[in-house]
Amino acid sequence: MAESERFSRISSRLDCSACKVRRCSEWGILRGQDLSLLDRSKVVINYRPGESIYTQGCLCQGIYCIVRGTVALRKMDAMGHSILVRLAHAGQTLGHGDYFGGESHATSAESLTASTVCQIGRNTLRPLLEHNPTLWLKFLAHLADDLRRAEEAILSIAFLSVRTRLLHLLLALKNRYAGAQEEGTIVIALPMTRKDMAALLGTRPETIARTIHALESDGIAAFSGGTVVIPDLNALMSEIEPRKA
Amino acid sequence: MAESERFSRISSRLDCSACKVRRCSEWGILRGQDLSLLDRSKVVINYRPGESIYTQGCLCQGIYCIVRGTVALRKMDAMGHSILVRLAHAGQTLGHGDYFGGESHATSAESLTASTVCQIGRNTLRPLLEHNPTLWLKFLAHLADDLRRAEEAILSIAFLSVRTRLLHLLLALKNRYAGAQEEGTIVIALPMTRKDMAALLGTRPETIARTIHALESDGIAAFSGGTVVIPDLNALMSEIEPRKA
DNA sequence: CGAGCACTTGACAGGAGTCAATTGCGGTGG
DNA sequence: CCACCGCAATTGACTCCTGTCAAGTGCTCG
Numbered sequence: 129m130a131e132s133e134r135f136s137r138i139s140s141r142l143d144c145s146a147c148k149v150r151r152c153s154e155w156g157i158l159r160g161q162d163l164s165l166l167d168r169s170k171v172v173i174n175y176r177p178g179e180s181i182y183t184q185g186c187l188c189q190g191i192y193c194i195v196r197g198t199v200a201l202r203k204m205d206a207m208g209h210s211i212l213v214r215l216a217h218a219g220q221t222l223g224h225g226d227y228f229g230g231e232s233h234a235t236s237a238e239s240l241t242a243s244t245v246c247q248i249g250r251n252t253l254r255p256l257l258e259h260n261p262t263l264w265l266k267f268l269a270h271l272a273d274d275l276r277r278a279e280e281a282i283l284s285i286a287f288l289s290v291r292t293r294l295l296h297l298l299l300a301l302k303n304r305y306a307g308a309q310e311e312g313t314i315v316i317a318l319p320m321t322r323k324d325m326a327a328l329l330g331t332r333p334e335t336i337a338r339t340i341h342a343l344e345s346d347g348i349a350a351f352s353g354g355t356v357v358i359p360d361l362n363a364l365m366s367e368i369e370p371r372k373a
Numbered sequence: 374m375a376e377s378e379r380f381s382r383i384s385s386r387l388d389c390s391a392c393k394v395r396r397c398s399e400w401g402i403l404r405g406q407d408l409s410l411l412d413r414s415k416v417v418i419n420y421r422p423g424e425s426i427y428t429q430g431c432l433c434q435g436i437y438c439i440v441r442g443t444v445a446l447r448k449m450d451a452m453g454h455s456i457l458v459r460l461a462h463a464g465q466t467l468g469h470g471d472y473f474g475g476e477s478h479a480t481s482a483e484s485l486t487a488s489t490v491c492q493i494g495r496n497t498l499r500p501l502l503e504h505n506p507t508l509w510l511k512f513l514a515h516l517a518d519d520l521r522r523a524e525e526a527i528l529s530i531a532f533l534s535v536r537t538r539l540l541h542l543l544l545a546l547k548n549r550y551a552g553a554q555e556e557g558t559i560v561i562a563l564p565m566t567r568k569d570m571a572a573l574l575g576t577r578p579e580t581i582a583r584t585i586h587a588l589e590s591d592g593i594a595a596f597s598g599g600t601v602v603i604p605d606l607n608a609l610m611s612e613i614e615p616r617k618a
Numbered sequence: 619c620g621a622g623c624a625c626t627t628g629a630c631a632g633g634a635g636t637c638a639a640t641t642g643c644g645g646t647g648g
Numbered sequence: 649c650c651a652c653c654g655c656a657a658t659t660g661a662c663t664c665c666t667g668t669c670a671a672g673t674g675c676t677c678g
Contacts, residue, residue, distance in 0.1 A: 203524050209532040213524055228510065229517025234524065257509075261502075264509035265473065271516040272474025278523035279448050279458055279479065285530050286575030287454040289633075322657065330531030335634060337658050353643095534665075567625065580666060582626055 139172035139244060142195065149195055149219035154266040162259050169252035175239035182223065184236040190249040192222040197243025198319050201235045202327070212327040214277065215240075215319070217304065224267050225274065227253070240319055285330045291339050293329045295368050298349065298356065314358040384417035384489060387440065394440055394464035399511040407504050414497035420484035427468065429481040435494040437467040442488025443564050446480045447572070457572040459522065460485075460564070462549065469512050470519065472498070485564055530575045536584050538574045540613050543594065543601065559603040 144167035150156055158166055172195070175181060181192060184204055196218050204210040213235055216222055222245075226233045239245075257263050284293055298316065307315045318325075326336045343349045348364055350357040358364055389412035395401055403411055417440070420426060426437060429449060441463050449455040458480055461467055467490075471478045484490075502508050529538055543561065552560045563570075567585075571578045588594045593609055595602040603609060 203528060205525075205528045205532065207532070209528065211528055211531055213527070225517040225520050228513035229521060230514075234521045258506070261506065261509070264502075264506070264513070268473035268509070268513060268516065269475075271513065271520060272470040275470050275516060275520045275523060276474060276479045278520060278527065280450075281527055282458070282523065282530060282575065283448060283450045283454065283456055285527060286456055287450065287452070291633095330527065332635065333657075334636085334659085338634090341658085577667065578625075579627085579668085583666090586626085 135174065135176065137174055139174055142172050142244075142246070143167065144170065147195065149193075152219040153193060154221055154224075154263060154270065155193065157260060157262050157266070158256065162256055165252060165255065166248065169249065171247040171249075173245050173247060175243045175245065177239060177241055179239050181237040181239060181243075181245060182233050184233050186233055187231060188223060188226040188233050190247055191224050191227050191253060192237070193246045193248065194218050194220050194222065195244040195246055197239055197241045197245075199243060199245070200238050200240050200320070200324065202238060203235045210327060211330055212320075212324055214274070215328075221267075221270060225271055228267065228271075240324075281330075290329060290331050290335050291342065292368065293331075294325070294336070294339050294343070295348075295364055297325065297329060298358065298364065299368065302358075312359075312361065314361055316356045316358070318354045318356060380419065380421065382419055384419055387417050387489075387491070388412065389415065392440065395438075397464040398438055399466055399469075399508060399515065400438065402505060402507050402511070403501065407501055410497060410500065411493065415491040415493055418490050418492060420488045420490065422484060422486055424484050426482040426484060426488075426490060427478050429478050431478055432476060433468060433471040433478050435492055436469050436472050436498060437482070438491045438493065439463050439465050439467065440489040440491055442484055442486045442490075444488060444490070445483050445485050445565070445569065447483060448480045455572060456575055457565075457569055459519070460573075466512075466515060470516055473512065473516075485569075526575075535574060535576050535580050536587065537613065538576075539570070539581070539584050539588070540593075540609055542570065542574060543603065543609065544613065547603075557604075557606065559606055561601040561603070563599045563601060 144150055144155070144158075145163055150158075155166060170193075173181075175197070181199065182188075184202070194216055199216045199222060201213040201216060201222070202210050203213050216237075222237050223233065226235070227250075284296065288296075301316050301318065302314055305316050305319055307317055320328075322336045322340075323333045326333045329336070340349075340351050344351065347359065348367070350359070389395055389400070389403075390408055395403075400411060415438075418426075420442070426444065427433075429447070439461055444461045444467060446458040446461060446467070447455050448458050461482075467482050468478065471480070472495075529541065533541070546561050546563065547559055550561050550564055552562055565573075567581045568578045571581045574581070585594075585596050589596060592604065593612070595604070
């Protein structure tokens with residue numbers, strides 16, 4: 129592949145002070161000395177689709193910041209079953225839970241698209257936290273949000289049908305992956321396979337395929353490869369919203 | 374009830390520096406000024422079984438530390454379904470996720486047994502965190518652990534049968550609620566109702582009753598009201614452990 | 619004693635998992 | 649250029665676990 133010849137694992141230098149995604153992330157509050165320490169110490173790594181960023185059970189070396197691309201966090205149990213815990217996007221931080229919680233990674237991170245990730249090691253992180261107490265708060269807020277989402281995922285797996293969960297997923301994907309939309313019609317470019325959708329909803333690929341078929345029969349959504357067209361968002365919404373008792 | 378006449382909502386003073394559970398909690402690192410600030414500022418509240426400590430959606434006023442008793446954290450969705458997110462025991466902290474993550478509580482806390490809880494308000498917490506950076510780390514580690522457990526709960530609901538999940542639950546309860554055991558026989562005093570066990574496993578009370586019946590038929594566990602007897606732990610374990618492929 | 623709740627049990631239906639076969643697509647190599 | 653391989657996706661057939669509805673029991677409390 130021509131592109132693979134041009135691919136370089138370690139990026140040429142990226143300037144943190146000019147980094148757009150930094151401002152939306154935990155690192156947005158850094159200034160002066162701290163910012164230049166971050167800039168000097170970080171390691172910028174490029175990943176191709178499907179490549180592993182870190183692996184569940186392995187030693188946690190630091191914290192990762194996504195500059196570009198979409199990353200999937202997966203978790204496996206003892207029997208080899210695996211779920212997709214969540215998707216992470218540019219500007220978001222990875223591995224903070226593992227870094228603060230224990231020595232090893234509780235999940236695996238895999239780049240879904242071509243991605244660029246900055247790795248911030250322990251020795252960099254420590255002085256940054258000492259100089260910026262606000263940074264603690266940022267990570268706490270992030271973790272608290274992760275926890276809230278995980279608890280909501282438990283509720284949704286326990287009580288909602290696969291069909292309803294899939295509709296919720298489409299709604300969530302719309303906010304980030306919706307393309308040009310014409311007169312109320314919504315077009316979403318799915319960032320993952322059916323298999324991953326199944327892993328995200330805690331079900332199996334076959335069930336996803338069947339549910340997709342049902343949605344198409346009902347005219348709620350039309351799937352074609354990695355693209356979904358939702359002709360009428362209201363129809364989708366009205367099926368999601370809890371009926372009054 | 375005679376006891377209810379003696380019940381007092383606000384406790385007479387408890388001395389933090391003599392508090393045994395404090396040493397196992399986040400507050401164990403506090404010394405001197407900070408410790409006496411905590412001691413002066415905390416509010417000690419007693420709860421009877423079933424009483425609410427805080428409610429999902431309400432404003433988060435601070436952080437809670439359990440001195441005595443067992444507390445259930447519940448979460449409800451828009452349709453009124455509710456799960457029991459986790460149990461919390463003496464020495465554990467409540468509400469830290471909500472305090473750092475947002476303005477309102479993402480779960481409700483309800484005392485299952487007679488409990489005593491210390492409330493630490495925002496104005497107390499702020500100076501404590503400023504003087505003790507380690508405290509940040511403690512809360513981060515606690516949240517990271519909560520998150521890890523929540524993710525494992527998702528895995529278990531998605532892939533394990535109710536029967537297997539119930540066995541896992543018994544195993545977890547054994548560590549904390551197992552009473553006097555004679556020659557390998559394990560006796561557990563359940564701290565909750567069947568309904569709560571169902572809410573903890575993401576299923577319904579009827580299914581719990583049926584699964585309990587099946588376990589008794591198989592001689593794995595004998596339920597009698599709030600007591601479980603497990604005659605052979607190995608039989609239970611061998612059903613849980615993943616079979617080799 | 620009656621009300622209410624926790625728990626149990628039965629009958630029943632349906633959603634979702636499993637196994638298996640088939641199709642379609644993209645990449646590889648001859 | 650085309651055959652072949654591997655993987656994603658689909659579809660069918662079938663099972664059964666689990667939720668739902670309903671009735672009944674036993675206990676506690678007022």
